Amino acid sequence: MRASPHTLPLLSLLGVATAANAELGVNFPPPATTVGQEIYDVHMVTMTIATVLLVLVFGFVIYSLVHHRKSRGYPADQHFHESWFGKWSWVIVPVLVLGVDLTIAGSANRTLEKIWNVPKDQQMMDLKVIGHQWWWEYQYLDHDVKVESRFVAEDKAGGNYLREVDHRLVLPTHTKIRFLHTSADVNHAFWVPEFGFKRDAIPGYIGETWAEITKEGVFRGQCAELCGTWHARMPIVVEAVSPQRFADWVQEQKAIKVAAAAEAGSDKVWTKDQLLAKGEPLYTEKCSACHQPNGEGLPPAFPALKGSKVATGPIAGHLNIVLNGKQGTAMQAWNALNDLEIAAIVTYERNAWGNDTGDVVQPAQVKAAR
Amino acid sequence: MSTATLTHGHDHDHAPTGWRRWLLSTNHKDIGTLYLIFALVMLFLGGASAMLIRAELFMPGLQLLQPDLYNNLVTNHALIMIFGAVMPAAAGLANWMIPLMIGAPDMALPRMNNLSFWILPAAALMLLLSFVVPFFPGGGSQINTGWTLYPPLSLQVGMSMDFLIFAIHLLGISSVLASINIIVTILNMRAPGMSLLKMPIFVWTWLVTAFLLILVVPVLAGGVTMLLFDRHFGTSFFNAAGGGDPVLFQHLFWFFGHPEVYILILPSMGVLASIVPTFARKPLFGYHSLVGAMIAIASIGMVVWAHHQYTIGMSLGAVKYFMIGTIIISIPVGLMIFNYIATMWRGAMSFETPMLFAVAILLMFTFGGLTGVMLAVVPADLQYQDSMFVVAHFHYVLLPGAVFGLFAGVFYWLPKWTGHMYDEKLARIFFWVNVISFNVTFFPQHFLGLAGMPRRIVDYNAMFTEFNVVSSIGAFVFGLSHLLLLYIVVKTVRGGRKAEAKVWEGADGLEWQLPSPPPFHSWTTAPQVR
Numbered sequence: 014m015r016a017s018p019h020t021l022p023l024l025s026l027l028g029v030a031t032a033a034n035a036e037l038g039v040n041f042p043p044p045a046t047t048v049g050q051e052i053y054d055v056h057m058v059t060m061t062i063a064t065v066l067l068v069l070v071f072g073f074v075i076y077s078l079v080h081h082r083k084s085r086g087y088p089a090d091q092h093f094h095e096s097w098f099g100k101w102s103w104v105i106v107p108v109l110v111l112g113v114d115l116t117i118a119g120s121a122n123r124t125l126e127k128i129w130n131v132p133k134d135q136q137m138m139d140l141k142v143i144g145h146q147w148w149w150e151y152q153y154l155d156h157d158v159k160v161e162s163r164f165v166a167e168d169k170a171g172g173n174y175l176r177e178v179d180h181r182l183v184l185p186t187h188t189k190i191r192f193l194h195t196s197a198d199v200n201h202a203f204w205v206p207e208f209g210f211k212r213d214a215i216p217g218y219i220g221e222t223w224a225e226i227t228k229e230g231v232f233r234g235q236c237a238e239l240c241g242t243w244h245a246r247m248p249i250v251v252e253a254v255s256p257q258r259f260a261d262w263v264q265e266q267k268a269i270k271v272a273a274a275a276e277a278g279s280d281k282v283w284t285k286d287q288l289l290a291k292g293e294p295l296y297t298e299k300c301s302a303c304h305q306p307n308g309e310g311l312p313p314a315f316p317a318l319k320g321s322k323v324a325t326g327p328i329a330g331h332l333n334i335v336l337n338g339k340q341g342t343a344m345q346a347w348n349a350l351n352d353l354e355i356a357a358i359v360t361y362e363r364n365a366w367g368n369d370t371g372d373v374v375q376p377a378q379v380k381a382a383r
Numbered sequence: 384m385s386t387a388t389l390t391h392g393h394d395h396d397h398a399p400t401g402w403r404r405w406l407l408s409t410n411h412k413d414i415g416t417l418y419l420i421f422a423l424v425m426l427f428l429g430g431a432s433a434m435l436i437r438a439e440l441f442m443p444g445l446q447l448l449q450p451d452l453y454n455n456l457v458t459n460h461a462l463i464m465i466f467g468a469v470m471p472a473a474a475g476l477a478n479w480m481i482p483l484m485i486g487a488p489d490m491a492l493p494r495m496n497n498l499s500f501w502i503l504p505a506a507a508l509m510l511l512l513s514f515v516v517p518f519f520p521g522g523g524s525q526i527n528t529g530w531t532l533y534p535p536l537s538l539q540v541g542m543s544m545d546f547l548i549f550a551i552h553l554l555g556i557s558s559v560l561a562s563i564n565i566i567v568t569i570l571n572m573r574a575p576g577m578s579l580l581k582m583p584i585f586v587w588t589w590l591v592t593a594f595l596l597i598l599v600v601p602v603l604a605g606g607v608t609m610l611l612f613d614r615h616f617g618t619s620f621f622n623a624a625g626g627g628d629p630v631l632f633q634h635l636f637w638f639f640g641h642p643e644v645y646i647l648i649l650p651s652m653g654v655l656a657s658i659v660p661t662f663a664r665k666p667l668f669g670y671h672s673l674v675g676a677m678i679a680i681a682s683i684g685m686v687v688w689a690h691h692q693y694t695i696g697m698s699l700g701a702v703k704y705f706m707i708g709t710i711i712i713s714i715p716v717g718l719m720i721f722n723y724i725a726t727m728w729r730g731a732m733s734f735e736t737p738m739l740f741a742v743a744i745l746l747m748f749t750f751g752g753l754t755g756v757m758l759a760v761v762p763a764d765l766q767y768q769d770s771m772f773v774v775a776h777f778h779y780v781l782l783p784g785a786v787f788g789l790f791a792g793v794f795y796w797l798p799k800w801t802g803h804m805y806d807e808k809l810a811r812i813f814f815w816v817n818v819i820s821f822n823v824t825f826f827p828q829h830f831l832g833l834a835g836m837p838r839r840i841v842d843y844n845a846m847f848t849e850f851n852v853v854s855s856i857g858a859f860v861f862g863l864s865h866l867l868l869l870y871i872v873v874k875t876v877r878g879g880r881k882a883e884a885k886v887w888e889g890a891d892g893l894e895w896q897l898p899s900p901p902p903f904h905s906w907t908t909a910p911q912v913r
Contacts, residue, residue, distance in 0.1 A: 037849055038834025041766060056763040063753040070749045073724055078742065081663070083731040089665040090729035102725065103672035103718065110717040114710045117760060121706065124762040129699040174443075175844045194696075199536040200629065202694060202769060206835040210765035213694045215630060216535060217623020220696040237769040237837045239529050241536055242450045245840035313517065313541060314451060314524035343539055 042206050045232055045253065046224040049209030051124040058120050062113060128210060131223045137191045140184070144194075144201030144214035144236065146343050147243040147302055151182050154193075158266045163298060164246040175245060176233040179298065181252040185259035186226045194220035198345055199241060205234035205251055213238055226253045241343060242314060243302055277353035277376060285360065285373045292361025295354055300362075303343060308366040314343065319366040328372060331359055332382040348383065352376035398903065406501070409493030410903065411478045412800070414500050418475030419793070421503055423869065425467030428511075430862045432460040437824075437858035443845050451517075453841040454527035459514050461530035462547075465647065466554045467507055469781070472789045473650040474499075474561050477589045479800060481565065483894035484583045486574025486912065488904045491567040499560035506553035513546035529839055531636060532607070534621040534629050538614055545614070548607045555600045562593035569593075574893070576912035580674065583892055584667065587674050588653030591681045592646050598685065599639045599646075606635030630695050637688035645684045647781060649677060651788020652719060655741050657892065658795050659723050662738035663730025664889035669722040676722070679715035683708060693764050702761050709759035713752065720749055735887070736810040740791035743818045744783045751779030754829070769839075772832025778825045787818075790868070797872065798886040802900040803879030809871050816864045823857030 044050045081087050093099060131137075141152040148163040162178045170177035184190060194203055196214035204211035207230075212222045236247030254262065297306060304310045308319035318324045323331050335355060338346035347355065356376045363370045399407050408414055436456050439448045448456065478496065482489055490496045516522040523541015537544055569590050573582070582590075609620040610632065619625025621632045660667045667673070687708040689697065697705075723745055732738065754776040758764050767773060798804050827850035832838075836847045843851065882899040893910055894901075 037830070038846060039830040040833050042835065052762045052766060055760060056757070056766065059757045059760050059763055063757055067750060067753055070720070070724070071746060074727070074742065074745060077724070077727045077730075078732070081728065081730050081732055083664065083733045087729075087731050089663065089731040091665050093725070093729050094666055094668045094670075099668060099725075102721065103669060103675070106718050106721045107714045110714045111711075114707075114713055114756075117756065118707050118710055121760045121762050122703070125703065125706070126699065128762060128765070129702070172845060175842060176846075199539065200533055204769075204835075204837065206766065209762075211694050211768055212696065212765075215623075215695065217629065218696065234835065235837050235840070239454070239527070239531075239533075239536070239839045241527050241539065242454070244454075244837075245450065245842045311449070311451070313522070314539075341538065 041209075042232075044209050045207035045228050045230065046209060046226050048124070048128055048224060049207060050227075051127065052209035055121050055124050059117055062117060066113065128222070131191060131221050132189055135189065137189045137223065138185070139191050139193065141193045141195070142203050142214065144196040144198075144203070144240070144247075145345065146198050146241055147236075147247045149178075149182075149203075149236075149247065149249060150197075153263070156263045156267075158263055158270070160266075162248075162250070164243075164248055164302070173233065176235065176248045176250070178248050178250045181231075181250045183252045183254060183259060183262050184226060185256040186229055186253050188256060188259075189223060189225050192220075192222045192224070194218075194222065198343065200238045201236050201240045201247065202238035203234075203249060204237040205232050205249055207232040207234075207251075211237050226251075229253050229255060242311070246302065274351070277351040280377070282375060283353075283356070283373075285364070285371075288357045288360040288373060289364060291353070292357035292359075293365070295358050296361050296365075299347070299350075300358065308362070308368070318362050319368060324362045324368050325370055328359070328363075328374060328378070329382065331363065332374070332379060335359060336379075336383060352379040352383075355379045407497070409489070409497055411482050411490045411493070411496065411905070412901070412903075414490075414496050415475045415478030415480075416800075417500050418471045418478060418503075421500075421507075422468050422472035422475060422789075423872075425463050425471065425507065426865065427869075429460050429463035429468055430865060432456045432463065434858060434862040436460060437855040439841060440843070440851050441855040442852070443843055443848055445842055448841065450841045451525040451527050454529070454839070455514060455517075455525040457839055458526045458528060458530050458547075459510070462510060462550075465530070465643070466551075467503075467510070469647050469785050469789065470554075470558065471503060473589075473592075473647070473785075474558075476585075476650060476654065476789065476792050476796075477561075477565055480796065480894060481568055481586055481589060482572070482905050483799075483897060483901060484586055484892060485569065485572060485577060486893050486906045486910045487568060487572035488906050490564050491572050492564045495560055495564050499557045499564065502553050502557040502560070506550050506557060509546050509550035509553060513543045513550060516543045516546060517541060531640070532610065532632075533636075534610060534613065534632050537610060538622070545611065548611050551607050552604055555604045558596050558600050562596040565589055565593040566597075574906070574909040574912050580671070581912060583653075584656030584670070584673055584677070585650070585653035588649040588656075588677055591677050592649045595642050595646050595649075595681050595685070599642045602635055603639035606632055606639070609635075630692070633692050633695065634689065637691045638685075641688040641691065642681070642685050644777075644780070645680055647785040648788075649680070651744075651785045651792070652677070654788045654792035654795070655723055655744060658737045658741045658791055659726045660891065661795075661887050661889045662735060662741070663727050663732050665726065665730045666891075667722070668725035668728075669718075672718055673722050676715035676719045680712060680719070683712050683715070687712065690759055690764075693761050694768050706759055706761045710756060713756055716752055720745060720752070733888075735794075735807065736805075736814055737791045737795035739811065739814045740787050740794070740818075743814075744787050744791065747779060747783035747787075747818075747822075751776060751783060755780060767832060769837055770832035771828045771836045771838050774838045775825050775828035775832060778828075782821055782825075790817075793872070795887075796894075797875055798882035799894060799897075799899045799901070801876050801879075802882050802898075803875050804882050804886075805871055805875040805879065809867065809874075813864060813867045813871060816860065816867070820857045820860035820864060824854050824861050825857075827851075827853045827857075 041053055044053045139154040141154055143150040151160040160180050162180050165177050165179050167174045194212045194214045196216045201214040202211050208224050212220050230253055232251040234249040303315040304318050310317040323334055336348045338344050353376045356374045356379050359374045363372045439453055517525040526540050526543050528537045569586055612618040613620050619627040621627050621629050656667055687705055689705045690709045758767055794810055831847055831850045836843055884898050885895040
């Protein structure tokens with residue numbers, strides 16, 4: 014059979030349309046996990062059934078709109094509702110709809126069980142995912158490694174702004190990973206579209222999900238549960254690497270952690286300039302989302318530190334609020350930071366933006382205040 | 384001398400005049416008018432907030448709104464539209480039409496009718512205060528929770544949340560009072576011969592809706608009261624650290640929130656049951672199965688609330704139940720849509736504005752319903768949940784399903800209420816602009832959600848720009864098109880071609896036996912229904 018002369022342009026047009034669609038993003042991104050692929054298939058089956066039904070309904074309505082018009086002189090059938098069809102449609106229609114319903118539910122059921130039943134019979138990698146206002150904390154429970162993942166500003170993130178972080182969630186491929194979801198403050202939701210699922214992070218709850226990543230790559234998602242002011246600035250970036258590369262990465266992280274602990278644990282007395290140099294980037298990373306880079310905050314939700322009673326008053330009070338947080342506000346307890354980090358941040362806050370108290374807070378003071 | 388009383392002929396009603404006519408009114412038509420005016424005002428407030436939201440989302444970046452103001456607007460848009468616009472407008476139709484349709488002189492409890500309306504402006508004031516209070520010194524932080532008010536986030540918010548909680552209490556009291564009145568009226572005031580199964584479907588839908596309201600509104604009131612106690616009185620209902628459960632609030636909220644969807648939709652679906660037979664010029668298809676479908680929708684709709692919470696981590700058994708229960712709702716809804724299409728089938732249709740809206744509703748509500756089935760499927764919903772896909776879905780259900788139904792009802796009965804025909808040409812222009820811009824606004828949001836854009840974000844990555852631009856342009860046209868609606872309504876109230884008693888050629892029902900506009904006490908002698 015010879016292809017009609019119109020086939021080629023039509024096909025290329027279709028090709029362009031698909032390419033444009035891929036860029037514009039009109040459907041789920043290609044899944045990157047075993048279960049994600051099944052979820053994608055369930056979505057496509059359901060959407061296809063819905064589309065067929067939609068075409069059917071539109072078809073009947075449009076046919077009726079065209080033919081059954083007064084302007085065409087169509088005589089209204091006053092007894093249509095009394096025909097056998099009118100008498101029995103209340104049985105026929107529900108039975109047909111029930112058939113469609115069962116098809117949809119049936120196709121979803123197997124995948125649903127696979128998602129919900131986290132494999133229990135084998136060794137899995139455990140990853141605790143903790144939502145914070147407004148950053149993610151990933152604890153690799155088997156490796157004693159922790160990653161803090163925060164939004165980065167537009168000048169650094171470029172085209173991935175709001176979908177780029179400072180420290181990525183590095184995960185191995187072809188490994189069954191158990192995610193344990195919780196939150197330190199309000200509800201968040203962990204969502205990476207390539208994984209096919211999202212899960213709420215709820216304080217007081219540990220939610221369990223699992224995934225086995227099938228391909229290497231960088232997968233980007235965002236927090237999906239409204240969590241306050243900077244909900245839009247909680248990106249999730251997964252970097253899936255081979256298990257070997259992952260093992261190397263774990264070793265690197267451990268080395269960094271050991272070095273940092275050694276530095277913080279030494280009894281060294283730090284100079285003001287050293288602490289300020291450490292304090293500024295730490296402040297930018299951990300505090301500036303709320304209190305703003307200029308220290309002026311976003312009152313009334315996030316008070317200013319510039320000229321504030323806490324940041325210019327007694328050091329003990331300042332340390333207390335940083336270490337223990339403030340109940341009923343978004344200010345969390347920062348006691349997971351080490352003594353040196355807190356000393357640097359507090360020193361910076363007490364000397365920046367014209368708060369020139371001249372105070373120098375040493376790690377030993379933080380230790381005593383804990 | 385007063386000419387107003389003369390035109391009422393033999394009705395010796397001694398009704399107050401001037402502002403007293405409205406403040407002290409016990410007349411179902413005046414109170415219905417008040418409800419409708421209130422709803423129209425709220426429609427514009429809610430619409431303004433929606434247009435601000437879309438203006439911010441027009442382009443990536445933070446241009447217009449600070450994040451908390453954006454979240455505050457998102458919260459207020461939902462609450463104003465649901466509690467301020469749609470529910471009062473539906474109550475306005477109920478007040479106007481139920482006595483006319485069942486052959487009653489007025490509502491059964493006229494003084495309570497007055498109370499249930501006049502609580503609303505107070506509630507609206509509280510609602511608006513909750514929005515503006517943070518802008519005053521010492522006003523605390525803005526409401527950044529969305530209308531779902533989930534704790535612990537809602538425990539962080541300042542005093543504006545307390546205003547909101549009391550606004551919800553007042554709105555709830557108003558709704559429950561109105562519901563009691565409607566149920567009592569329908570059950571006791573029907574004309575002789577009008578058995579329950581001879582009532583117009585619109586009256587049936589309101590009977591079902593009123594029962595739904597009485598059953599679920601107190602649950603919301605309880606939930607927000609517990610929130611209030613957690614905020615101020617040291618309880619820990621929703622605080623995990625104190626032995627409470629943040630998810631409990633979600634269950635309480637959605638136990639109200641899901642039936643609320645049907646509360647919004649059912650009255651409008653009842654309006655369709657009047658309009659479609661009128662303009663198809665043949666009897667309603669499947670009256671009994673429609674009544675059954677309405678009752679089934681309400682009953683099943685009350686026990687599937689947790690499909691809004693698939694991602695919290697319920698047991699496998701629970702999610703299966705909520706999935707299958709939700710999908711099953713497609714049976715009565717499908718039957719309802721089928722009956723309306725079968726009413727059109729083999730009719731002699733003409734397409735005046737109410738019918739145009741009715742056809743658009745059937746098509747677009749079906750579309751919204753089908754994306755609803757997709758959302759009900761748990762594995763896929765784990766992806767859709769809290770994305771723009773959900774926003775697109777519920778606007779496709781609530782605008783055609785509720786708002787367009789109210790527009791259709793207003794155009795259908797406006798000649799009856801005012802005694803004047805509306806401007807058909809302008810109304811058709813309004814219809815086309817309104818419906819097309821609605822689709823331009825919300826259709827692209829499906830793609831945004833599937834591609835990974837979460838809902839309720841103030842700023843987004845550049846990859847989502849194109850569809851957001853289209854959506855925002857649609858939203859501005861859609862929002863502004865309602866000025867035309869306002870113009871048409873005002874013009875009709877002020878004058879126009881005289882409307883006959885039976886405004887539409889194919890209309891059937893008691894309301895068309897009364898003159899347009901109807902006398903002060905609608906049916907002074909009850910009509911006999913065969």
